Amino acid sequence: MMKVITGTMDKARARAASRRGKRMVRFLQQYVTHAANIYGKHCETFTEDDEKDLVPCIVGLVKFFSLLLHDEKKHTEEETIHLWPLYNEVINMAACLSPAKIAQLFPPAKEYNGGGEFKDYFTAIEAVKAAGGHERFKDRDKALELFMDLNNRDTTYCCIMGLNIMDAIRARQGGRSLIETFLEEQTGQPCSLPKSFHEARDKDGNVYVCDDMGNVLGLKAKPRRPKWLRVVSGKE
Structure with a gap:
C-alpha cells in the first residue's frame, strides 16, 4: 500500500519550474513585441523585410508551447480555449515562410544510430524538399505536416x-x-490514456511514479552524485 505524496515541490523541482516559467514569459513577450509590427498583414504581402519580425514571432511561440505543461486540473476552461488560437497562430505564421527556412530555425536532430548514419536526419531533410524546399508553403496543412516530420x-x-x-x-x-x-482505430482495442501523474511512497520509503488510473510506472530515480564531487578530509 502506497501513500500519495502531496505538498510543495522539493527545492530542485521548484527551481526548475521557476526557470521554465521565466523562459516561457520571455518567449511570449518576444512574440507580443514583434507581432505588433506585422499585425493585420497576410502571407501574400509579406516581404523579406517582414521576416525580422515574423521569425522572432514563430520562434517565440514554438519555444513557449514546447515548455508549456498543460494540466487540465490547473487550467480553467477559459484559459485552455485561449491557448488554442495562439497555437493556430504558430502554424499560420510558419506557412508564410519556406520549409527550408523552418528547418533552418528548427534544425532536425542528428541522432547517430551506430550504423554509420544519422537516424531520421536525412528523412527530415527529404520532408523539407517534399514540402517545397525554398518555396513558400502552399497552405498551413503542409506547414503542420513538416512540423511533425522535422525531428526537432x-x-x-x-x-x-x-x-x-x-x-x-x-x-x-x-x-x-x-x-x-x-x-x-489502429489497434482495434479499447484505449484509455492517463491524464496526470503523481508520486507515491511505500512503507519502506521508496518513491514511485504513478498515473491517475492507479498504475505504477516505476521507481523514481534518485539524484546522481556529481562525478566531480570528492571526499576531502572526511567531508564533502
Missing part, C-alpha cells in the same frame, strides 16, 4: 501540446480524446 524537439513538443489542448477542449465538451480514438 521544440516543434515536436509544440505539436504534442497543440494536440493536448485540443483534447482538453474536447474532453470539457464531452468528446473523446483524439489520441485515444486514433489508437483504437
